[in-house]
Amino acid sequence: MQVHADYYDGRTSRRRTVWLEVTGETARVSGDDIARESPLSTLTVSEPMGAAPRLVTFPDGAFCEIHDHAAFDAMLAATGYDEGSVSRWQRSPRWVAGSLVGLLLLAWLGYRFGIPLAARAIADELPQEAVSRIGKDAWETIDAKVFEPSRLPAARRAALTRRFDAMPEASRTPHRIEFRSSKRIGANAFALPSGIIVVSDRLVELADRDDEIIGVLAHELGHVEHRHAMRMVLESTIVGLVLTWYVGDVSGLAASAPAAILQARYSRDLEREADEFAADMMKANGLSPAALADMLDALEHDRTPRPDADRGPTIPDFLASHPPTDERKRYLRDAVR
């Protein structure tokens, strides 16, 4: 069997038109002033790749470029050539369809479970100082710009703080409660990675009884205890990395919008975890988790625009980045039993 080929010797760019033929276990190349032989076992054949020429390479780097696919395929079949598994898989419809389905499934699993688990594992391993440092500078800036000192009586603030800190869970997790007044954020509370828990005056005013405020503090302590801020940072880093790798040449822009959307889902999971922590903590201290549900009720009814409030951009409401409130209240009221 013979096939037409272009021969290059690897030492010059000269193209030689040759015939490549196989007899027994030997391949022979013959053409204008070139004649050489080589045992089949010493030659490497390139993978089939659509319209690209096939390459038969000699041990010294010289090779034949073959454009006649039909004749070459026939020659390969006759000599028992095995193209390799991956090459065959690439051309099999079953493998292609399977890869597509498998890919989508794995991507979803990785997103839903893999990344959160990895983030949790890493966050738990980090030393406390690293965790505390995140957001420290941000807090000092926000405190100066957005907040004013609390207008609640000092005794009230001290009493709430003392009561909360007396609980065993509170002494186990380093934290500091800060009360602040702010027209912009309304009734709100949030926790920083460094352990600072910020509570707004309006939230305290809205509560019917102290247990409700304790519930909110317990929820925020849950965020601190489980290092949620660190986990969110890690999750967003990993999601960002994966999207950057995938989207590649369309630059960071296309990756950041989907990243933000994907991130929201992780927030809701962490909020649920904080609710569970709060329910457990309250029950352990003889309080009813329903108190937190009542607080959520009060916060929901407070979501009317205040005429005296600044009409500038507002920090998201306690309820906005959290799971549906009805769902949370149901969970908390059920946890009483």
Add this chain to the structure above:
Amino acid sequence: MDTESTGAAPAAETEYAFSFSGDGREYFRIWIVNLGLSILTVGIYSAWAKVRRMQYFYRHTSLAGANFNYHGNPTTILKGRIVALVLLGTYNLAFKISPIVGGITVLVMAAVLPWLLWRSLRFRLFNTSYRGLRFGFHGRVGTAYLVFLWWPILTVVTGYLLAPIAHHRIKRWQHSRSAYGGTEFSFAPCVGAFYKTYLKTSGLSFLVLVAGGFVLATLAGGLSTTGARFSPIFLLVPLGLYLLILLAVVPYFQSRIANLVWSRTTLADHRFASTLSATRLAYIGATNLLGTVFTLGLYRPFAQIRMARYRVECMSLLAAGDLDAFVAGERQSDGAAGEEAADFFDIDIAL
């Protein structure tokens, strides 16, 4: 005729157009199976996938009846990928821990990047061959620091007035220190032309920003329902402008620079020509982006083939005589750490 070319065309020149025979459907199959395997092996197989991908694109590129080839080694590439991943992860995390750690990380990366880019140039070129001869890059690592660190700093410090010169220096270094076999490429300087292109691009940017900004702001105002001054809809205006710049101004700039740079590049007595059209490039880029977004990314392999085909087929070689006279150069081999890192940080320094 390009009025900025270096001289009259010599007699008896043959024009060979580069051509690309890749097919989207065929490449999609290769791409998806390789992506699946990469994920199953937690990314390890990705190095082999990359070799396959490069071979697909190179072997489907032909010139004067012969095709290109890629010789990258998968294990070397795997090592390079691990280095790149560590760098990227560190960069992302560093800023979130504290500005100081972030600042130190940036300094370290700035120190290492020129070296990585230099390695990337050497590796990419050495692993490319045509008619059995390897390409090569003979620039020295010291010049890499001059060109990728010193000149950019100088540019920023002088308010970007030196940007065209800095860019020109990069291209000049890249092209004049590259070689095919034992023959070096040459690059005829054209700083003036670079300045002209930068000026025209600035003018275009200004136009796009003003006109685009006006149109988008009006649209946003019309769509906004609350009438408040800071409705979130207005956040879309800078986003829209960014997209306009990316999809309209960047292709203009890229096509002009590429065409200019190739018109100044020669190899022995042979010349090159590049005829990229800004509008066509913009159109392909925009439709590729739309396709990729609306298919949740599955269109990407088709997009890559489409873009590669256009870029390749706009290139041609104006050969003075036959192409048989080149001889191999000396052996040169390196690891791949540079190439992967440069890819990861989205720096396109392709020849």
